[in-house]
Amino acid sequence: MKVTLFGTPLRDEVLGAAYWVGYADYAFAIDKLFPLIQSLTIQRNLQNPSFYSRLRNDLKIGCVIPPITIAFIIEGDLSVVDERYINEKISDGFVLDGIQRLNAIQRAFNEIDGPDRETFLGRTLHLNIIVAPSMDRLLYRMITLNNGQKPMSPRHQIDILSETIFDFETLSLKNQSHKSRQVSSNKLHIQRSDIVKGYIAFLASTPAIDNKLIIEEKMDDLIAERIIDSNISVDKFEFIEVLGWVADRCVDVDVNKWFVSGNNFIGFCAAARKNFEQLRAESTESLACAIERFESVFLHFDKKKIKVGDYRRKMVYEYFGEIGKFSVLPDSDVVIELSQR
Numbered sequence: 001m002k003v004t005l006f007g008t009p010l011r012d013e014v015l016g017a018a019y020w021v022g023y024a025d026y027a028f029a030i031d032k033l034f035p036l037i038q039s040l041t042i043q044r045n046l047q048n049p050s051f052y053s054r055l056r057n058d059l060k061i062g063c064v065i066p067p068i069t070i071a072f073i074i075e076g077d078l079s080v081v082d083e084r085y086i087n088e089k090i091s092d093g094f095v096l097d098g099i100q101r102l103n104a105i106q107r108a109f110n111e112i113d114g115p116d117r118e119t120f121l122g123r124t125l126h127l128n129i130i131v132a133p134s135m136d137r138l139l140y141r142m143i144t145l146n147n148g149q150k151p152m153s154p155r156h157q158i159d160i161l162s163e164t165i166f167d168f169e170t171l172s173l174k175n176q177s178h179k180s181r182q183v184s185s186n187k188l189h190i191q192r193s194d195i196v197k198g199y200i201a202f203l204a205s206t207p208a209i210d211n212k213l214i215i216e217e218k219m220d221d222l223i224a225e226r227i228i229d230s231n232i233s234v235d236k237f238e239f240i241e242v243l244g245w246v247a248d249r250c251v252d253v254d255v256n257k258w259f260v261s262g263n264n265f266i267g268f269c270a271a272a273r274k275n276f277e278q279l280r281a282e283s284t285e286s287l288a289c290a291i292e293r294f295e296s297v298f299l300h301f302d303k304k305k306i307k308v309g310d311y312r313r314k315m316v317y318e319y320f321g322e323i324g325k326f327s328v329l330p331d332s333d334v335v336i337e338l339s340q341r
Contacts, residue, residue: 001024001025001027001028002024002028002083002087003022003023003024003028003083003086003087003090003127003129004022004023004024004083005020005021005022005082005083005086005129006020006021006022006023009081009131012130012141014137014141014233015132015133015137015138015140015141015233016132016133016137016233017078017130017131017132017133017137017138017141018078018081018130018131019128019129019130019131020086020127020128020129020130020131021067021126021127021128021129022083022126022127022129023124023125023126023127024124024125024127025121025122025123025124025125026105026109026120026121026122026123026125027121027122028125029068029102029105029106029125030105030106030109030121032090032091033068033070033090033095033102034102034103034105034106035091036070036091036093036094036095037095037099037102037103055101055104056104056107056108056111057108059104059105059108059120060108060111060112060116060120062123064124064126065101065125066098066101066126067098067125067126067127067128068095068097068098068101068102068125068126068127068128069095069096069097069098069127069128069129069130070090070093070094070095070096070127070128070129070130071093071094071095071096071129071130071131071132071138072086072089072092072093072129072130072131072132073132073133073134073135073138074131074132074133075133075134076133078131078133081131086129093129096130096138096142097128105125108120109121134238135238135239135240136203136232136235136238136239137232137233139203139227140203140227140228140232140233143224143227143228144228173190173195173243173244173246173247173250174188174189174190174247174250174256175189175190175191175192175195176189176190176191176192187257187260188250188253188256188257188260189260190259190260190265191262194262194265194266195243195265197209197210197262197266198265198266198268198269198270199239199269200223201266201267201269201270201273201317202239202242202269202270202272202273203227203230203232203239203273204223204226204227204230204270205226205230205270205273205274206226206270206317207266207267207270207313207314207316207317208314209223209266211310230273235273236277237276237277237280239269241276241280242269242272242276245276245279245280246259246265246268248284249282249284249287251284252284252285252287252288254288254291254292255284255287255288255291258291261312263309263310263312263313263316264312264313264316266313267312267313267314267315267316267317267320268316268317268320270317270321271316271317271318271319271320271321271323272320274317274321275320275321275322275323275324278323278324279320279323282323290320290323290327293331294315294316294319294320296331297319297331297334297335297338298312298315300335301315301335301339314341315338318338318341319334319338
């Protein structure tokens with residue numbers, strides 16, 4: 001079987017996305033959709049099989065479960081998307097909601113013997129399909145839908161989508177995975193984990209994304225609230241544009257080395273969400289001068305009285321978030337103002 005869509009799509013006016021409703025059968029779910037959750041290199045851990053034993057038993061009898069939500073990111077004209085497109089490109093989609101239900105369907109099928117297997121495979125699975133124009137906007141919707149629920153934290157959702165959608169191998173920004181870094185570290189390559197953290201900081205518009213003094217669960221709630229309140233759907237730029245801009249400026253070795261520091265990169269990504277329209281006008285040379293000046297200012301802070309990494313991240317955010325203001329102030333005024341934040 002294939003995916004069948006009902007009528008024309010709804011339009012999400014906030015995201016500029018197309019929203020389809022349709023259905024497939026369990027055979028399609030097992031053959032085409034279940035592999036999507038296995039293809040993620042970072043994914044939400046599946047629950048212990050016993051946790052969903054009741055659902056598996058109900059599925060065997062013939063219960064109806066809530067729709068599975070499948071998402072696609074398509075830049076450009078969304079009108080090219082139709083039933084044929086979705087069926088041909090299904091391997092490019094990913095499961096936005098329903099990982100545990102798909103796992104339960106697959107396991108339930110494996111526990112059935114005889115002619116009941118054919119009956120099971122022919123049962124209907126309802127689908128919601130979201131086709132969004134950008135990753136940033138889809139993440140905004142994902143978190144507004146899931147905030148307040150337990151299944152998956154916003155941080156983990158972003159981890160999954162970042163690993164799924166960012167093609168790190170072809171990204172213009174030089175980067176290195178944790179695994180390859182263990183074998184041979186390249187001092188001019190940014191860690192991929194820092195890129196993901198930078199993305200979280202960008203979406204939440206804050207560098208404070210992993211405060212050790214706050215319980216992790218509460219920290220996730222705070223991040224979700226910041227992302228929801230940030231109104232990202234009205235932004236005129238995307239995070240991928242920030243990455244491309246940073247990559248272009250990293251032709252300067254000193255600038256490159258500065259961004260390799262995770263705290264600098266994360267703080268700058270948060271600042272870019274606040275002030276990218278002004279930052280993007282900075283040339284490589286002017287950015288290098290701004291970085292040099294920031295480092296000169298940062299030397300004034302007593303490292304014995306601060307947590308250097310956290311404070312650096314925050315100061316990068318404050319300084320580059322208001323680069324126009326600080327660029328015309330004398331160093332002494334910059335030091336005093338930053339020390340009061």
